[in-house]
Amino acid sequence: MFVKNAWYVAGWSHEIGRTPLERWITGDPVVLYRTEGGRAVALEDRCAHRLAPLSMGKLVGDAIQCGYHGMTFDCDGNCVRLPGQAAIPKAAKVRKYPLVERFGWAWIWMGDPARADAAAIPNFFWLDHPEWKPVGGTIYCKSNYFLLIDNLLDLSHETFLHGSTIGNAAVAEAAVETEADDTAVRVRRRMPNCAPPPLFRKARNFAGNIDRSQVIDFSPPCYAVVDARAVPAGTNDIDNGIEWRVINALVPESEGTTHYFWAVSRHFALDNRELDEIMQKGVVHTFGEDIMMTEAQQKRMARPSADPKHVTIKADAAPIAARKIVSRLVQNEASAAA
Ligand code: FES
Ligand SMILES: [Fe+2]
Structure with a gap:
C-alpha cells in the first residue's frame, strides 16, 4: 500500500528523451518521454486496447503509437488514431500523470490530478x-x-x-x-x-x-x-x-x-x-x-x-x-x- 497523493521522483530529467522510458512507480506502470518541443510527459504504460506496454511502441511527433496494433495516444492520453477504424471508442484513453521538472529531477503525481500542486514539491535546491x-x-x-x-x-x-x-x-x-x-x-x-x-x-x-x-x-x-x-x-x-x-x-x-x-x-x-x-x-x-x-x-x-x-x-x-x-x-x- 502506497501513498498516491504525493510527488515522487520519476527519474532524472536527462533520462527522459525521445525514446519512451518504462518506469513502474508505486506499483503502476508509467511511460516517460519528451515532446518535440521538449516537454516531459508521463502516461500510463498500458495501452487501452489489449494492455500492451506503450513503452514498447514509438513516438510519432508528440504522440505515442502502441507497438502491438498501432493505437496512438496524444500526450494527454487521448486516442488520436486507430488503424482500420474511423470511430474512436470513448474509452480509448490512457491515464496522464502530472509531471513537473525541478532540480534536475522529474516529479510525478500518482494520485488525483486535481490535487497535484507543484508548490508541494520538496525544496531540494542543493x-x-x-x-x-x-x-x-x-x-x-x-x-x-x-x-x-x-x-x-x-x-x-x-x-x-x-x-x-x-x-x-x-x-x-x-x-x-x-x-x-x-x-x-x-x-x-x-x-x-x-x-x-x-x-x-x-x-x-x-x-x-x-x-x-x-x-x-x-x-x-x-x-x-x-x-x-x-x-x-x-x-x-x-x-x-x-x-x-x-x-x-x-x-x-x-x-x-x-x-x-x-x-x-x-x-x-x-x-x-x-x-x-x-x-x-x-x-x-x-x-x-x-x-x-x-x-x-x-x-x-x-x-x-x-x-x-x-x-x-x-x-x-x-x-x-x-x-x-x-x-x-x-x-x-x-x-x-x-
Ligand atoms: S494493444 Fe495497443 S493497439 Fe492493441
Ligand atoms: Fe548507510
Missing part, C-alpha cells in the same frame, strides 16, 4: 544551486522502500556497515534526539572530538579530531535529507570543514523493489573535480553496502513462513515515527476512497 556541487546517481534495490528509509533514519549503522568510508565509532555511541509530528521527522546527532572517518579525510586534510554532526529530515512519502557537517575539533571553522547534504529519494517501484535516486551536494571545494570523483565513488560504495543489507533483510522478511516479530530499540524511534506518518496518509487515502 541539487542545482551555484553555491553547491552535487554528485548523484540511481540505484535499483530489491527491497521495500521503507527498509531504506529505516536505514537513513538510524545512521548508527554507519559504524558497523560503512567503516571504510563514513563510519567511525562515535556514530553508534552518540546520543540521538528525535523530533516528530504528523508531517515530518528530524533526528540530530552530535559527535564531538572524534576521529575523522576515511571519506572525510579524503575530502579534507583534517590534522586531528573533528566535531561531527548529522541532522536527518524525513518527509513523506519517501524523502530523507542528511545535513552532515564536520569541523576541526573545538572550533567552529566550517571554512576548513565539511558541509554536505545527502538527498535521498526512495521511490517504491513495487512492495519489494525501490528506485533509489540520490545526490550528495557539498558546500566547499566546488571546483575540485578530483573531489567529485572521490565523493561519487565513496557514496556509491557506501550505498552499495546499504543495499546489500536491505536486500538481505528483505529476503528474510518476505519469505512466506517468516515470523514478523523483531526487537525494537531506542534507535528505532525515528524509523517508527516515519512509518506512522506514512501509514496515516495511506489510511486517510483509503478511507477517502471508501
Whole structure:
C-alpha cells in the first residue's frame, strides 16, 4: 500500500528523451518521454486496447503509437488514431500523470490530478544551486522502500556497515534526539572530538579530531535529507570543514523493489573535480553496502513462513515515527476512497 497523493521522483530529467522510458512507480506502470518541443510527459504504460506496454511502441511527433496494433495516444492520453477504424471508442484513453521538472529531477503525481500542486514539491535546491556541487546517481534495490528509509533514519549503522568510508565509532555511541509530528521527522546527532572517518579525510586534510554532526529530515512519502557537517575539533571553522547534504529519494517501484535516486551536494571545494570523483565513488560504495543489507533483510522478511516479530530499540524511534506518518496518509487515502 502506497501513498498516491504525493510527488515522487520519476527519474532524472536527462533520462527522459525521445525514446519512451518504462518506469513502474508505486506499483503502476508509467511511460516517460519528451515532446518535440521538449516537454516531459508521463502516461500510463498500458495501452487501452489489449494492455500492451506503450513503452514498447514509438513516438510519432508528440504522440505515442502502441507497438502491438498501432493505437496512438496524444500526450494527454487521448486516442488520436486507430488503424482500420474511423470511430474512436470513448474509452480509448490512457491515464496522464502530472509531471513537473525541478532540480534536475522529474516529479510525478500518482494520485488525483486535481490535487497535484507543484508548490508541494520538496525544496531540494542543493541539487542545482551555484553555491553547491552535487554528485548523484540511481540505484535499483530489491527491497521495500521503507527498509531504506529505516536505514537513513538510524545512521548508527554507519559504524558497523560503512567503516571504510563514513563510519567511525562515535556514530553508534552518540546520543540521538528525535523530533516528530504528523508531517515530518528530524533526528540530530552530535559527535564531538572524534576521529575523522576515511571519506572525510579524503575530502579534507583534517590534522586531528573533528566535531561531527548529522541532522536527518524525513518527509513523506519517501524523502530523507542528511545535513552532515564536520569541523576541526573545538572550533567552529566550517571554512576548513565539511558541509554536505545527502538527498535521498526512495521511490517504491513495487512492495519489494525501490528506485533509489540520490545526490550528495557539498558546500566547499566546488571546483575540485578530483573531489567529485572521490565523493561519487565513496557514496556509491557506501550505498552499495546499504543495499546489500536491505536486500538481505528483505529476503528474510518476505519469505512466506517468516515470523514478523523483531526487537525494537531506542534507535528505532525515528524509523517508527516515519512509518506512522506514512501509514496515516495511506489510511486517510483509503478511507477517502471508501
Ligand atoms: S494493444 Fe495497443 S493497439 Fe492493441
Ligand atoms: Fe548507510
